[in-house]
Amino acid sequence: MLTYLRYAILTIIALVLLTIALANRTVVTVQLLPDTLAGVTGFNLSVTLPLFIILGLAIGFGLLLGFVWEWVRxxxxxxxxxxxxxxxxxxxxxxxxxxxxxxxxxxxxxxxxxxxx
Incomplete structure (x- = not known):
């Protein structure tokens, strides 16, 4: 019974993530520095990806940072x-x-x- 409940919850989470991904397919450019600061330093790292990938990477990085912080604590x-x-x-x-x-x-x-x- 508990196994079915786990699969049901995982299915719901997958559907929510899929819905968020489909709603945020727009391609966006993320820049490391603002344009004025990039002109002063001479470089600007930028990446162009769909928004759901950037959101997923940000959430994953936050989770990883939290796990490391807790492990050290x-x-x-x-x-x-x-x-x-x-x-x-x-x-x-x-x-x-x-x-x-x-x-x-x-x-x-x-x-x-x-x-x-």
Whole structure:
């Protein structure tokens, strides 16, 4: 059921994007600099494409920039999680070492740990 819902949502998104593309087929020229500044610098980069391609590239660039920004922002959380993972692994290894060394006949775990050291 959930698979059909996902396909339905993807179909609706595709139809909306197709409608936007058909409505914005006009060819436009995008310039890097205004004409007056281009005259001073001596160059002007310009591109002529259909408007829907320019809109799609702008949205894609914005998404990519947002993903990179979020990845950089979460660096501290990832490093803290890696540190906690290493600490938990060390504690598990220590617990396993103590359990193999400590006699299994003891009823008191605290005394078994103290005797193992």
């Amino acid at each position: 979460e660096h501290g959380y990832r490093s803290e999680a890696a540190r906690a993972r290493r600490e938990a692994q060390a504690l598990r290894a220590d617990l396993q070492r103590v359990e193999t060394i400590a006699p299994q006949t003891r009823k008191d775990d605290v005394l078994a740990v103290l005797e193992a050291r």
